[in-house]
Amino acid sequence: MAQIAFSNLRKSYGKTEVIHGVDTHINDGELIVIVGPSGCGKSTLLRMVAGLETVTSGEIRIDGRVVNDLEPRERDIAMVFQNYALYPHMSVFDNMAYGLKIAKVPQAEIRERVAVAAKMLELEPFLERKPRQLSGGQRQRVAMGRAIVRKPAVFLFDEPLSNLDAKLRVQMRVEIKTLQRRLGVTSLYVTHDQVEAMTLADRIIVMNGGVAEQIGTPLAVYEKPATTFVGGFIGSPPMNFLSVERLQGSGLAASFGEAAPTLAKTVGVRPEHLSFCGEGQAAWSGELVIVEALGAETLAHVRLDDGEVIIVRLDGGRTAPVGESRVHVTCEADKLHFFGTDEKRID
């Protein structure tokens, strides 16, 4: 159990700075998901906590203790790697026991701790097998077991599910969440998959270009994205972005008054907040390009008059006005998000 704090954490490779100062505080037992596109610095941040990358400036504290210059083993952490990183020549038991053996834990206790973890992860029948004799999901469990037996203060997950097929990923996602709840260990989880982030996290850190763009609970991040990047990254299909000028010419402007913030440049609106309407109420008009019927939902792509394409999400039962080439789209005024020239949210 531990709290983690970053203060003005920076990382440079030579002259290139890849993490531009991250500040945050993580509470005891929280599951924090760091999410962002490739190259945003999320893995680097995690590896700095693990002690696998040096800290250029700033501080990382685990339970109040500055760990910047400590070796990984002195930080009381355990890590689950993307490719599992199991020792290929060791049995499942030895893989899980290796860290304890090095820490000189007595044999009897090692056996007991591994047995408990194996039971929890349903790995008991496989303890004598080698990693190559296991399926992807089982290897993933062994990697988690190796982390659990050490009873660390912090779990670090580096895209642990990216090598599994889609179905298994959903299942393991639930298992990780359940396990983390049960053990109550503070965890940092890195992923590029926003669905994983939304479902797992107590709080999300959205990273882009080495900056933490927003830190908050999944719903807060979804409902009030701090930047256009966050709005576009979290949520699928992504938020639609349009320029504010277009709004002012539309029917919405009337009901909205001139309330659009004066500095606003971009307006964002989620696909599920858009709906089709008659020509009179239309905020935007355009032509229906394609309709994706996904069962539970239907996605209609509409090309507006100036060529911009927006996505409208409808409930599964309802179909888009097929056959009509020209459609009109509207939205409730309070569902609009405004962003300024600096891409930041304006409330």
Next chain:
Amino acid sequence: MSGMVEKRGIGTWLTHLSLIAGIAAICFPIYVAFVASTVTQPEIARPPMPLLPGSHFLENYGTALSQGINSPVWLMLMNSSIMALGIAIGKIAISILSAYAIVYFRFPFRMVFFWLIFLTLMLPVEVRIVPTYEVAAGFGMLNSYSGLILPLIASATATFLFRQFFLTVPDELIEAARVDGAGPIRFFIDILLPMSRTNIAALFVILFIYGWNQYLWPLLITTKPEMNTIVMGIKQMFPSGDDVAEWPVIMATALMAMLPPVAVVVFMQGLFVKGLVDTEK
């Protein structure tokens, strides 16, 4: 044998015939050597040479082992074994350690050292034999096991091979070991060595035979008969001038000289092949 080109009828016969012919061409001289080691000297000297084994097997091999011509063959076999084992084990130990240093540690002039080691590939023993002899003699290593082994122990090939293998070991594994608390020495012993098992076995076979077959270097560095190795010993059994060659004893020695390398290959073949083709990480 699925996956290979299948031949039927006459093709199969031809294939087998040519294979058998090839094997016969290789085995016949060995067979003649065996026959020669089981008969008496006059029987060999009187043409035609016999083609069926004689009745002096025990006598000839006994003579060779206990007395030989210059020195007893058991002693030369032992010398050769010590030298071949020393070279094989020493080369593996030194090259795996230097490859470990070059791949996993950042120290000044790391690549310079790597290329220096690599350059020695161009300098086999024969090229540098005079200076090497000078050095060995200066250290007083003439007529000693260390003189036979140490100058041949550095190996760029093995270092390079281990380096290439270490480069394929995923970084995540090293990081996992670090998080588990393993320092550099533990990582080497607990993880890298066991993972290199098949490579070590393959190299051992190659290097043992390399060491066993050494001829020129033992010839230079040893002058006393009791330090002779078997490969050079056979040559020295040949008579000079008008002496009578003890062909049955020489042939018995030659056959015995073949046995240890054959044994090593046979016993380690499984691991050897695995080491060359296995890519499992």
